[in-house]
Amino acid sequence: MDWTTDEFYxxxxxxxxxxxxxxxxxPVGAVVVANDRIISRAHNLSERLNDATAHAEMQALxxxxxxxxxxxxxxxxxxxxxxxxxxCSGALFWSQIGRVVFGAHDEKRxxxxxxxxxxxPKTEWTGGLLExxxxxxxxSFFRARRK
Amino acid sequence: MDWTTDEFYxxxxxxxxxxxxxxxxxPVGAVVVANDRIISRAHNLSERLNDATAHAEMQALxxxxxxxxxxxxxxxxxxxxxxxxxxCSGALFWSQIGRVVFGAHDEKRxxxxxxxxxxxPKTEWTGGLLExxxxxxxxSFFRARRK
Numbered sequence: 001m002d003w004t005t006d007e008f009y010x011x012x013x014x015x016x017x018x019x020x021x022x023x024x025x026x027p028v029g030a031v032v033v034a035n036d037r038i039i040s041r042a043h044n045l046s047e048r049l050n051d052a053t054a055h056a057e058m059q060a061l062x063x064x065x066x067x068x069x070x071x072x073x074x075x076x077x078x079x080x081x082x083x084x085x086x087x088c089s090g091a092l093f094w095s096q097i098g099r100v101v102f103g104a105h106d107e108k109r110x111x112x113x114x115x116x117x118x119x120x121p122k123t124e125w126t127g128g129l130l131e132x133x134x135x136x137x138x139x140s141f142f143r144a145r146r147k
Numbered sequence: 148m149d150w151t152t153d154e155f156y157x158x159x160x161x162x163x164x165x166x167x168x169x170x171x172x173x174p175v176g177a178v179v180v181a182n183d184r185i186i187s188r189a190h191n192l193s194e195r196l197n198d199a200t201a202h203a204e205m206q207a208l209x210x211x212x213x214x215x216x217x218x219x220x221x222x223x224x225x226x227x228x229x230x231x232x233x234x235c236s237g238a239l240f241w242s243q244i245g246r247v248v249f250g251a252h253d254e255k256r257x258x259x260x261x262x263x264x265x266x267x268p269k270t271e272w273t274g275g276l277l278e279x280x281x282x283x284x285x286x287s288f289f290r291a292r293r294k
Contacts, residue, residue: 051209052218052241062198071199087237094199094234 006101009033009079010130013103016043016056017081017137023048027137030056030080032064032073032097039067039076056080057088061095073097074122081134083110083127100125103134153248156180156226157277160250163190163203164228164284170195174284177203177227179211179220179244186214186223203227204235208242220244221269228281230257230274247272250281 009031016029020043029043042059046052057080064073073095081103084092089111092100105127156178163176167190176190189206193199204227211220224246231239231249236258239247252274 046218049209049212050216050218051212052243053205053208053212053238058200061200062196065196065198065200069197071193071197085237085241087234087241090232090234090237091200094202094232096199 005036006079006126006129009038009077010081010101010103010134012038012041013056013079013081014130014133014137016041017134020044020056021137021141027141028056028080028082030060030078032060032076032078034064034068034073034076040064053087055085055088056082057084058091061091061097065095071095077101079129081130082106082138085109086111096122098122098124101129102127103130104138105131152183153226153273153276156185156224157228157248157250157281159185159188160203160226160228161277161280161284163188164281167191167203168284168288174288175203175227175229177207177225179207179223179225181211181215181220181223187211200234202232202235203229204231205238208238208244212242218242224248226276228277229253229285232256233258243269245269245271248276249274250277251285252278 012031013029017027021027025044025047031038032040040060040063042056042063044056045054064076065071076097077099078097079101083102083106159178160176164174167176168174172191172194178185179187187207187210189203189210191203192201211223212218220242223244225244226248228250230253
């Protein structure tokens, strides 16, 4: 595995999370990569769109499908700063995405505990990349909101 | 429970499924109801949008949130002709929708088998309403495609 490259892409996802943070959205960012190129970048838009389904991954998948004119993304990798929730892992399942790399673990709503059911059997996945930065952004966001 | 009213709304969802069928989309339809009014109608658009996440429920939820200018839909009911998949039940969770009524069961990808995790604890649900019609539309669609 080319860890440097994964880290590069996760840093791009983190930049998206930071944009979300600045816009008072829950700071989660995602990018989709195909053939060593970023084909979509997105962050959570639930507040701006008033839509609880507007997670970073959903936006990034839809944009990637548009970019490739393809429902299926078997040759793509999704980098996302937070472990995908059940909705997003279901979306990743339908997309047949080739690989998923996430940053912070989400023990409460992440797909991890039901991974045998949630992701497509052909999808590889890695968790914990840049976990500290990814988590810290979320912690800082919610800390600021609790004040 | 007012079964007649439920059946009325499910027939509206079925009309959406029939529209999908005519457009060579997998025939699943949905409506969202609030205060005895349909606030969104949608069907599967995966083919037209080239987007594996464009399920009827996702479209209907997003449109309902737009209609009410609210991320959360606790006073709404979703009627959908097929048991929601994992992605859609995750979306229903985030929306905090008040009630879900579905037609045909989906033993393979439906949320039913993991219901304790998938839906929001405050969401009521009912399955099997107009199951025969809902299933038959799907069977007919896939039968025609296999020829």
